[in-house]
Amino acid sequence: MSKALLIIDMLNDFVYGSLKLPAAKDIVPNIKRLIDAFRSQKMPVIYVNDNHVRDVDLELKLWGQHAITGTWGSKVIEELKPQGHDFIVSKRRYSGFFATDLDLLLRELSVKSLVLTGVATDICVLHTAADAFFRGYEIIVVSDATASLTHDRHERALNYMKEVYGAKILSTAEIENILLKPQP
């Protein structure tokens, strides 16, 4: 089944800046491994990035200004910088599907299965998984390439996605095995 790697909100503001999640930097090496695996197989790597309109987007009332269009905080962290063949989808809500062209892009790429990584497991990853489920995609969440504010919130979100959206919860090493093992 044709897969795409989704990297959700690995932006300066969430890793180092105004809405920093302490665990976010710990998952960077695993996401890098997955990016390398997908690129080596010429499979799609899609960055799904918060990109807010200053003082306008509803979410900013809850969280304060973050990932504002054009700022350092809205850029993907240097360690995971997008390259030439990668795709970038900008979003203004938690879900990568809401009012974006992610679904169109995935259909044009004939992708049926999404490998979700990034932050936060219980907010943007979870809402993206919900919308992926409603649209009929297979969902894989990488347990050691996603992170939340606390480990408990991370674990609860993984369990929720497994129970409610039928998500498969796999490790980085398990995804590498699936992608890189010789085809029969």
Ligand code: ZN
């Ligand atoms: Zn946001």
